[in-house]
Amino acid sequence: MRTRALATRIISQFVRDKRTLALLFLAPLLVLTLMHFVFNGQQVKPDIGTVGIPAPMTDRIDPDGAHVTSYANREEAEQALRDGKLDAVFSLEGGKPSILLEGSDPSMNKAVMLVLQKSIQADMLTIQPAVSYLHGNEDLSSFDSFGPVLIGFFSFFFVFLLAGVAFLRERTTGTLERLLATPIRRSEVVAGYLLGFGLFTLLQASLIAWFSIDVLGLYMDGSIWLVLLMNLLLTLTALTLGTLLSSFAGSEFQIIQFIPLVIVPQVFFSGLFNLEAMDPWLQKLSYIMPLYYGADAMRGIMLRGEGFDDIETDVYVLLGFSVAFALLNVVALRKQRAI
């Protein structure tokens, strides 16, 4: 009953606060849309200058893959490269093909190498292997690949921020003290917050998932219900962690200070970047990061069509995190009231 009264109060406060509602619901959509356009844009087409390459070979350079310009001599081509007009110079030196790359952009280097290697290899009689995909397909873009992680991340980030600030304000405005001068239990306070905020995080998680899959067309091979479940669990963790940490903050600004400490490291370990290149002992740090489990499961469901059996561990770990944070919060409230 007290829990419900508290949840009802939080919901009516929230509904009045249009700006915060917009931040919770619209900001993630905006950022995801931007990400979608940045990473799903047209393929990069390198500008390649050729010097003394025989026509049959230049003709084999895929016109969809690169802009090819022929130069009369090497100096002219290299000048163009220095001026930023070219990304690479392709020439024959002593009868051998040689490539001079501009070099400052790794992705551009790779694009040049890919186009040129194809045209050179076509000379030799190689057997082309038949390529097929276990998961995904050849159209899978980088946005498709890390989109599931982003869905989890934005749900996590915005809920963490809002829950932290809301609980902090309850304390700094003195209403928490007033609240604790009523016969409400500390556990009822935490439960009320979970319930009130839980409703909005549920809506937010569903909105983000729906928007990414149906509107942005993110690659989706699994069950939408599992995506929602994982997203909800992630936001629940963010909610409990946010309220817990707000006990250790004195102002809104100090909540912001938790972002580089708590949020940013999780991004690195969430699977956006490949962890295998990292020291093995550093990799183990990911085990204490909620986002790692959420992202792992989201990727599994959306890219590899995994079912509940495959993500079971992630579900239990996130539930464990939430329960632990909530219990710690009940203990932390002791700081505000002796009983």
Add this chain to the structure above:
Amino acid sequence: MVQTHTNIKSAPEPVVDLQGITRRFGKRTVLDGIALRVGRGEIFGLLGPSGSGKTTLIKLITGIDKADEGEVVMLGEKMPKLSMLQRFGYMAQSDALYQELTAKENLLFFASLFGLSGARRKERIQAAMSVVDLLDHLNKPVAAYSGGMKRRLSLAISLLHEPELLILDEPTVGIDPVLRQSIWKELTALRDRGTTIILTTHVMDEADKCDRIGLIRDGRLHAVDSPQGLKDRSGADSIEEAFIVLGGGVRA
């Protein structure tokens, strides 16, 4: 409240009984050996300058905070105790109200926390708001309230569950004289109906309206008596002078 009557064994049993209360924050001793008894149906004023430990003492009585030494007994129960939070009404020094919500929503929320529901809750909200004369502003958002109205709303909230003990931290601070008088009228009326009231103030002339006053300064209770008793004892004409004489004599 039926429960309360079973707890009263004999008439002189105090509503609040403090023994040897000491509270330290780090190395600083905020309250030092406070002993105090507040009887049923009196208005007891804690008078002292800001920083003297009034609010800390109030928090110890309510059980929000816990003393390092000594014992707080309220209505026969040792504090802090969760169920006792149902037995008194509390008004904090700052207006702890939810600004985005209307007065009614604030009242509904706190009434529910005290276990009121349905027709009874509605009835109590009406009654409490009529006491502080805010019935016409029930559906206004608190953000649109003036400072005095917020204070009165806070008082109404503390009256919601008809507590037998009211603990008010600076109830009249920042309120104009007319309103202050009307709040005092209400407090005396409540007292006459049997409610015990403990309040803090740093306004000397307000202390005159209390049945008994405790002079508190630097965490020590220097004297406890009726306003007239304090004046007689110190040979002073006003509470202010009495405070200077009895409160250690040293000007802060």
